[in-house]
Amino acid sequence: MNPNNSFLFPEIETFIRELNPDSISQERKEILQPLLDYIQEKASTHQQIRLNFICTHNSRRSHLTQIWAQTMAYYFDIKDVFCYSGGTESTAIYPMVATTLANTGFAIFALSEGKNPIYSVKFANNHHPIIAFSKKLDSDFNPEAEFAAIMTCSQADGGCPFIIGAEKRIPITYDDPKAFDNTPVQSEKYHERSVQIATELLFIFSQIKV
Template sequence: MYPKLLQTIELLQNREITEERKATLRPLTEFIQRKWQDHKPIYLNFICTHNSRRSHLSQVWAQVAGSYFGITELISYSGGTEETSLFPKVAETLMAQGFLIQKLSDSENPVYMIKYDQDLHPIIGFSKKYDHPFNPVSGFAAVMTCSQADGGCPFIPGADQRIPITFEDPKISDHTPEQTEVYHERSLEIGAEIFYIFSQVIQH
């Protein structure tokens, strides 16, 4: 992994997570554990309303965490209840935290290549509905990263399990002097919790 990203990961692993929050995160650890023990591929689809901020941050950190902890056969996805675009500040934040990011297409809904290791396949980031053909159709965990999607999507077709792990929207800081810091902090918060989830998987 890139050196600056490893520095960010060290920050993630030093963050405190409350016992209450650990209880919220446990079902996703258990889902990953079951798939891993059964030698089945692990598909995670992080879902938010617009698939523009929190779901992308979750998708990216989950793919990195899987690689970091040697949990192979993991593919992380994201989707929304509607399609918009990946918010540019998310890409900017991840670049500042050590990722290599390149825009592959320049449209209203651009496609981004997000690399975390020079030798590993990049994450492909773009906004899409959760049931977009790019995403898995069965056997996945649907992880609801915002309360609107959690409340508005009681049933996700094809999901083995639906797990709410919601985060506050960094969008609240848009057009304010605090925007950069809020996005940085939200990315670290999401990353820390995702890394905690993966650190609890017992590997045999």
């Protein structure tokens, strides 16, 4: 598949080209396969692809996965992909998430401030921004039906036995970079988690045949 990188911000394009999907273990690829299959089935039947990435607080991992999934769909020119995120509760996007993405080349603008700021996140000149803020998984901002619920943390996966409206529930959990907040390696660990997520989503979307 030929990447659609004509309008992708150059820094993000360089970042993606340096990712190494071969670093993903076979065991991990088996965990990723159900999401790959879901996307492929929708793409093959020309249906809209709605992905809702869910974590406990919708503050870290769910936003990183949402934003990288939308970016990779654009990069590989896979149409009608709509990525969302939510939590079992609403808090706020943790500032280091925005910093990590900005350091990778995303253009991030604060649209509102306060306890739960709203951000505009752009990865390409000619693509509409992702509107990012913390919200519950069943927020009116998210789809009501015909979506896959991707559980990005084990706590949310265990705490939500049933996601209303989801066609499929797919656990793809990640270690929480929150464990390194207020430590000397905080920035490094957030970057590390972002790289892992981007690499795995690159692997998934690179396999989709349209």
